[in-house]
Amino acid sequence: MNKNRNCNYKLLDCGEFEKLEQIDDVIIRRSAPQAIWERKLNKETWDQYQAKYDLQKHAWELKQGIELPNLKCNNLTFELRFSGNGQIGIFPEQEPNWRWLQDVISKADRPLNILNGFAYTGASTLFASSAEKNTNSINVTHVDAAAGSVKWARENCRLSNLENNNIRWIVDDIIKFLTREFKRGNKYDGIILDPPAFGRGKKSATWKLDRDLPKLMQLVDQVLSSTPEFIILSCHDKAFGNNELQDNLSKIKKFNNGKIETVDLTIKSLDGNDLPSGSCARWRK
Ligand SMILES: C[S@@+](CC[C@H](N)C(=O)[O-])C[C@H]1O[C@@H](n2cnc3c(N)ncnc32)[C@H](O)[C@@H]1O
Known part of the structure; x- marks a missing residue:
């Protein structure tokens, strides 16, 4: 960090x-x-x-x-926990994205509707929601298929004293949720996505990055507002490097200006080795 x-x-x-x-x-x-x-x-x-x-x-x-x-x-x-899979409840390599998110959001001169899919324990949700801006004008929808992760994220929201911020907490499979949001006509100005290589959705649905990313990108295009502010797409799968993520983002038709940039999610160490921990492509208006 x-x-x-x-x-x-x-x-x-x-x-x-x-x-x-x-x-x-x-x-x-x-x-x-x-x-x-x-x-x-x-x-x-x-x-x-x-x-x-x-x-x-x-x-x-x-x-x-x-x-x-x-x-x-x-x-x-x-709150950090010794989770059974060796995780502790935070991905510190996302720190450059947390800073970038707060910069983009605080500079937008209008209310923003933001979606965080694959939202885990809520780090990006809380960084987005606490950007320096009139907090009433930031709405964040936090979606994760695991009820336990959403509960943990809500606890982090409480510990961070952000309980009064506008955050919608949703336990759902991202594909099913976005399909319904499209039908309902709900739109988002900013979208954060950090999909795993494999995942279990609500009930029996499973997520597979190589199989499901094209569908996800199609849905993202459908639920983006006509004046989007940003998108972050990151992942930790070796098969999806910066170029693959950039290619996927470039399929979104609503970007009529702005630039897609790529970022190496590398955790820096002062005296030891740095640790490359994922790939990322992101777009801002
Ligand atoms: C790599 S973690 C995301 C980390 C998070 N972006 C952060 O920085 O804190 C992946 C998350 O995706 C969730 N997930 C897996 N499959 C999903 C699906 N089909 N729909 C929604 N969430 C899913 C998992 O429950 C897990 O919390």
């Missing part, structure tokens, strides 16, 4: 398929399959962890009494 941003998260190092991170004074060690290089920091530093995720056992090894602190960034607070 950007050091100037008053965030209590640091990437200490990565290498040999793992990453070493610090939140306040708690050091955690977990898998990072993309870190195929040697570590920069020494073994003693790597062994100073208080929590380690064991990929083979799919379980956390915790030093006695260790709890994860809340992640604090830019006046927002996110």
Whole structure:
């Protein structure tokens, strides 16, 4: 994360398929399959962890009494948890997009209707909703297929004191939701999408990035307002690099001006190795 941003998260190092991170004074060690290089920091530093995720056992090894602190960034607070899949409830590589979102939203001189699909624990929802602007003029629709993630996002909203902001919380499969929004005639001025490679929708529906991205882009084009402000499309699947994401965004017909740019979602480390953590293409008016 950007050091100037008053965030209590640091990437200490990565290498040999793992990453070493610090939140306040708690050091955690977990898998990072993309870190195929040697570590920069020494073994003693790597062994100073208080929590380690064991990929083979799919379980956390915790030093006695260790709890994860809340992640604090830019006046927002996110509860972190030792999740069963090795996640902790935040994707710090999205930090450049959080800053970009707040910049685009605060500069728009009109009310905005924003959609965050695949919204997980709500980081982008809360950054968008708290952009410096009259908050009554920012409406965010937060959509995720997992009820537990939406509940967690609402808790993060409460911890961040944003309960009175205009946020609609929706548990639904994104394709089904957008299909209905199109039929209802609801439109969005800004859209944030960070789809996983695979996912489970509500009930039995599943999400597959390579199969479903074209349909998603078609629906996005249908629900975009006639004067869109921005779109962010990011992912963590090696098969979809910046160029593939850019190609997908360029199919959207409503962009009659503006520019699509690509961003490497790389987490910077002060003394260790940086960690490339995803691809991104984004468009602004
Ligand atoms: C990579 S995480 C998104 C991370 C989030 N953008 C962030 O930065 O915090 C993927 C999310 O997509 C959700 N998901 C998976 N399949 C879905 C579907 N078909 N419709 C809606 N959400 C889905 C998962 O529940 C999960 O919360």
